[in-house]
Amino acid sequence: MTSLSGRPWRNSYAPRVPRDIAPPTDTLTQMLSRSVRKYRRQIALQFFGATTTYGELGDQVSRVANALHARGVERGDRVALVLPNCPQHVVAFYAVLRLGAIVVEHNPLYTERELRHQFEDHGAKVAIAWDKTVPTLLNMPGDLALTTVVSVDLTRAMPLRTRLALRIPLSRARAARAALTSGRRTRGSIEWHILESSRPLPRRFAGPRLEDTAVLQYTSGTTGSPKGAILSHRNLRANAMQGEAWIPGLRAGREVVYGVLPLFHAYGLTLCLSFALSIGARLVLFPKFDETLVLDTFRKTPATFLPAVPPIYERLVAAAAVRGVKLRGIRFAISGAMNLPTRIVELWEQATGGLLVEGYGMTESSPIVIGNPMGPSRRPGTVGVPFPSTEIRVVDPDNPSLDRGVDEEGELLVRGPQVFSGYWNRPTETAETLLAGGWLRTGDIVTVSADGFVTVVDRIKELIITGGFNVAPTEVEEALVSHPDISDAAVVGILTEHGGEDVVAAVVLRPGAVLDVPAIREHLKARMAAYKVPRRFEVVDELPRNIMGKVLRRVVRERMTTH
Numbered sequence: 001m002t003s004l005s006g007r008p009w010r011n012s013y014a015p016r017v018p019r020d021i022a023p024p025t026d027t028l029t030q031m032l033s034r035s036v037r038k039y040r041r042q043i044a045l046q047f048f049g050a051t052t053t054y055g056e057l058g059d060q061v062s063r064v065a066n067a068l069h070a071r072g073v074e075r076g077d078r079v080a081l082v083l084p085n086c087p088q089h090v091v092a093f094y095a096v097l098r099l100g101a102i103v104v105e106h107n108p109l110y111t112e113r114e115l116r117h118q119f120e121d122h123g124a125k126v127a128i129a130w131d132k133t134v135p136t137l138l139n140m141p142g143d144l145a146l147t148t149v150v151s152v153d154l155t156r157a158m159p160l161r162t163r164l165a166l167r168i169p170l171s172r173a174r175a176a177r178a179a180l181t182s183g184r185r186t187r188g189s190i191e192w193h194i195l196e197s198s199r200p201l202p203r204r205f206a207g208p209r210l211e212d213t214a215v216l217q218y219t220s221g222t223t224g225s226p227k228g229a230i231l232s233h234r235n236l237r238a239n240a241m242q243g244e245a246w247i248p249g250l251r252a253g254r255e256v257v258y259g260v261l262p263l264f265h266a267y268g269l270t271l272c273l274s275f276a277l278s279i280g281a282r283l284v285l286f287p288k289f290d291e292t293l294v295l296d297t298f299r300k301t302p303a304t305f306l307p308a309v310p311p312i313y314e315r316l317v318a319a320a321a322v323r324g325v326k327l328r329g330i331r332f333a334i335s336g337a338m339n340l341p342t343r344i345v346e347l348w349e350q351a352t353g354g355l356l357v358e359g360y361g362m363t364e365s366s367p368i369v370i371g372n373p374m375g376p377s378r379r380p381g382t383v384g385v386p387f388p389s390t391e392i393r394v395v396d397p398d399n400p401s402l403d404r405g406v407d408e409e410g411e412l413l414v415r416g417p418q419v420f421s422g423y424w425n426r427p428t429e430t431a432e433t434l435l436a437g438g439w440l441r442t443g444d445i446v447t448v449s450a451d452g453f454v455t456v457v458d459r460i461k462e463l464i465i466t467g468g469f470n471v472a473p474t475e476v477e478e479a480l481v482s483h484p485d486i487s488d489a490a491v492v493g494i495l496t497e498h499g500g501e502d503v504v505a506a507v508v509l510r511p512g513a514v515l516d517v518p519a520i521r522e523h524l525k526a527r528m529a530a531y532k533v534p535r536r537f538e539v540v541d542e543l544p545r546n547i548m549g550k551v552l553r554r555v556v557r558e559r560m561t562t563h
Contacts, residue, residue: 004392004406009385009452014375016248020389021241023417027208027233029098031240031278033058039253039280045087046284046301048158052087054280060196064095065205067198071126071148075100075208078122078216080146082106082115082129082137084287085263085272087157088192092128093263093273097233098201100208104216104228105264107469108133109529112140118218119144122228122424128152131182134189151189153181154287180287210234216424217266219363219470226472228424229363231266238417239366240274242387247332247374251304253280258303260289260312265468266367267336271307281305291319302329309337309468310344310499317351327352332374334359336367337468339456339499342380358383360454364433364440366418370454382453390416393439394448397460400435409457412446413439462553464493464501471503471532473553479527480505483520485513490543491534492557505534506556508542515539538563 010019026034035044036058045052052060073079079096081103083089096103104122106115108130115136119127127137128150137149155163155177166177177183185191208214214236216228244250257276261268276283284301286293289312306313313335320327333348333356340358348356355374360383361367370392372384386392394410396402404410419440422430433441443461446454464471473491480489488508493501509515517537524533544555 004394004448004452007386007391007452008450012373012377012385012451012453013388014246014248014373014377017373018245018388021238021245021417024210024234024237024241026237027097027210027212028214028237028274029094029207029233031237031274032061032094035277035280042253042280043282044277045090046282047087048162049300050087050157050159050162057091059200060091061094061098062200063198064091064195065098066201067195068095068101068126069099069201069205070198073099073101073126076213077101077126078104078124080104080106080119080122080124080127080129081264082108082110082127082133083152083264084108084130084154085259085268085285086152086154086287087285088128088152088154089263090273090277090283090285091196092152097214098205098207100206100212102213102216104218105269106218107262107264107529111526111528112136113527114529116140116144117226118228119146122216126150128192130154131184131186131189134182134186138186138188149189150192150195151186152192155181156193208233210237215269217269217363219266226475227426227429229266229420230422230424231366231420235366235418235420236270236274238389239270239368240278242389242416242418243271243275243368244279245388246371249331249374250279255279255281255304256301257281257283257305257307258294258297259283259285260294260306260308261468265337266363267307267361267468270366270368271334276305291315295319295323295325298325298327304329304331306330306333308333308335310335310340311467313348313356314344314498317347320351330354333357334371336361338465338501339495340380341497341499344499345380360384360456362440362442364420365414365416366420369414369416369418379453382449382455384454385452386414386454387416387418390414390418392448392452392454394446397445400439400441406450407447409445409447411460412442412444412454414442415439462492464491464503466493466501466503467531468500469531475528476503476505476524476532476534479524480507480520482527483523485509485516486520488543490551490553490556492553492560494536494557494561502536503532503534504536504538504560506538506540506543506560509539536560 040055043051044054044057123145126148131151134151214233215231259272330352331354336359357372359371372378393413394404397411445458476491477489544552
């Protein structure tokens with residue numbers, strides 16, 4: 001695409017943003033060690049008011065790494081993390097990497113069925129899990145490689161006064177405690193504090209190399225079948241460096257980053273686990289997004305940087321107005337994972353006095369490849385321009401060797417140091433997604449202006465993005481037709497005014513059956529995470545299909561949008 005070969009987007013970069021980043025020379029663990037040395041006495045993590053300094057974080061990582069090594073974790077082994085946001089998650093992440101082992105992130109709200117599929121694929125022998133998830137792991141089939149489960153009680157990372165308050169015999173306290181911990185030890189698991197009490201790992205212990213795999217991040221990719229994206233230390237470190245370069249005015253050692261995004265998601269992983277710690281920021285962790293908790297925390301420790309998704313920004317502005325909380329001080333905010341409506345940008349920037357820009361990426365690119373400039377040249381309504389050291393092409397989706405012109409619709413291809421090397425044990429899918437020359441097929445239909453701003457038009461892939469998470473329609477459809485009353489189903493996403501999509505389903509009932517929505521939802525919740533369950537069902541006589549018998553989801557979406 002000759003019109004983009006000169007990278008015209010660079011002229012729209014904010015002042016002082018470099019055209020390219022230097023190639024990474026340090027791994028994620030070396031990056032953390034540098035921050036530990038430089039910011040030793042400064043606060044690295046905050047959780048319900050309890051704080052951990054960088055020096056303490058480095059010591060905990062070393063001790064847990066040594067404990068894992070003593071239990072047989074070696075270079076290249078996969079270790080599953082099944083945790084919400086908490087200090088133990090950060091420690092476990094870097095402890096696994098310190099051994100040259102591979103982190104496999106999992107959603108702790110997944111059902112046994114969803115987790116089993118991933119464990120069968122990656123073959124982890126060790127899992128570090130939220131104590132509420134531990135029974136699910138221990139109940140999985142014995143033919144899995146899993147032999148060791150470490151149980152994490154989130155409340156142990158809280159201040160003593162908070163832990164005591166959770167034990168007060170009042171219904172509110174009991175409910176809050178039940179949401180955070182099972183409150184009991186599960187036989188067959190090891191408690192996290194045993195790992196923390198280990199001796200530090202010897203300093204001479206060899207760490208990972210830049211080209212080593214750091215993380216397997218499961219994604220439905222461009223096809224809808226969950227698979228592990230292989231992300232190296234080089235990939236993730238490069239993306240953190242690109243993020244740092246993208247934001248002029250960052251104050252190393254002085255930023256306060258709110259970790260409301262789940263760390264098990266690629267977006268939260270990069271911006272919170274790597275980017276925030278690379279600049280010596282204070283990472284304030286929230287086990288889930290709760291606007292009351294966030295605003296209570298903001299009164300005492302205001303955020304300066306907030307990565308999130310559009311609904312979070314909207315809810316925070318509304319809640320802050322009701323409670324009389326001023327959001328001034330949040331200088332930078334990056335939105336991703338779904339479309340960012342212009343009205344939310346206006347609401348947020350008026351309330352905070354800071355900037356809110358949209359970014360674009362996918363798990364396979366660590367995840368960010370495009371962003372709106374952090375400055376006057378930002379263009380709401382677009383996802384922005386390519387990051388430093390990142391190239392793009394727009395091509396014919398049926399023949400990626402044919403480039404499209406300026407403002408012509410086509411599939412977006414990206415290339416850069418953050419692009420992954422392939423899918424775990426999936427050579428065919430890797431070949432379909434990674435083209436010659438290192439170009440990644442995104443599956444998104446876009447247009448690119450003459451000055452390089454990218455606008456997402458549609459998706460080739462049929463994934464649904466709800467609440468910032470990907471939902472594969474095929475997975476939901478298979479669960480629906482396993483219900484005795486449903487003979488056929490099509491699942492699609494319907495755009496909402498908040499920028500994401502609602503999962504909705506068109507179903508064909510078996511003769512004599514009636515639509516029992518509560519029963520169907522319970523059936524689905526036993527098989528998948530709640531966010532995948534359709535919010536709306538519509539009974540149809542038959543589903544539209546092409547001459548090959550494939551369901552035309554686009555037609556289903558159009559029909560359900562008009563109803």
